Amino acid sequence: MKKAEATRLTILKKSFDLIYEKGYQATSIDDIIATTKVTKGAFYYHFKSKDEMGLAIINEILKPSLTQSFIEPLQKDENPVTAIYHLLHHLLMEDEFLKVEYGCPASNFTQEMAPWNQLFSQALEELTDKWQKLLVATIENGKKKGFIRKDVNAKQAVLFIMSGYWGVRNFGKLANSRNAYKPWLKELKRYLESLQ
Numbered sequence: 001m002k003k004a005e006a007t008r009l010t011i012l013k014k015s016f017d018l019i020y021e022k023g024y025q026a027t028s029i030d031d032i033i034a035t036t037k038v039t040k041g042a043f044y045y046h047f048k049s050k051d052e053m054g055l056a057i058i059n060e061i062l063k064p065s066l067t068q069s070f071i072e073p074l075q076k077d078e079n080p081v082t083a084i085y086h087l088l089h090h091l092l093m094e095d096e097f098l099k100v101e102y103g104c105p106a107s108n109f110t111q112e113m114a115p116w117n118q119l120f121s122q123a124l125e126e127l128t129d130k131w132q133k134l135l136v137a138t139i140e141n142g143k144k145k146g147f148i149r150k151d152v153n154a155k156q157a158v159l160f161i162m163s164g165y166w167g168v169r170n171f172g173k174l175a176n177s178r179n180a181y182k183p184w185l186k187e188l189k190r191y192l193e194s195l196q
Contacts, residue, residue: 058123080142092181103173107166
């Protein structure tokens with residue numbers, strides 16, 4: 001990796017951490033420069049604006065982590081009911097990258113930026129759509145293999161599951177405790193089992 005590419009990646013990763021902790025609107029370019037220890041000129045060499053950098057975080061940090069964090073675990077278990085439950089349990093209770101006190105990075109970006117910035121909204125919609133399609137395919141595959149009832153509407157089930165996940169992330173953020181996730185996980189398990 002060339003030095004310029006390494007610098008750009010460092011800016012993205014450290015900026016993501018800072019934005020995840022403080023929020024996008026509350027994070028200034030000066031905060032980013034102080035955290036990344038790059039000059040203002042180096043920042044603007046890589047990004048024309050804070051928004052361009054924010055979009056790069058979504059496209060180059062969040063989207064690839066979706067593949068690693070979501071796709072691979074769902075492919076490990078043939079039964080989608082247990083695969084989806086184990087994935088969400090892991091993300092809520094065990095994942096060290098996702099901090100309870102900061103919530104879900106994609107949800108945070110959506111709440112903060114989607115109403116104000118069309119490019120952010122589009123990038124976040126692509127990210128969410130990718131996750132939705134993955135879960136829908138997982139449920140449809142489960143229907144074909146006999147793990148899930150044929151009458152289950154996969155899109156509706158996925159919307160229900162994802163809405164609950166994003167919502168409970170906010171409860172966890174308010175309580176600053178993973179204990180806030182436990183009732184939802186219990187009901188999620190019951191819901192997923194009802195799809196069989």
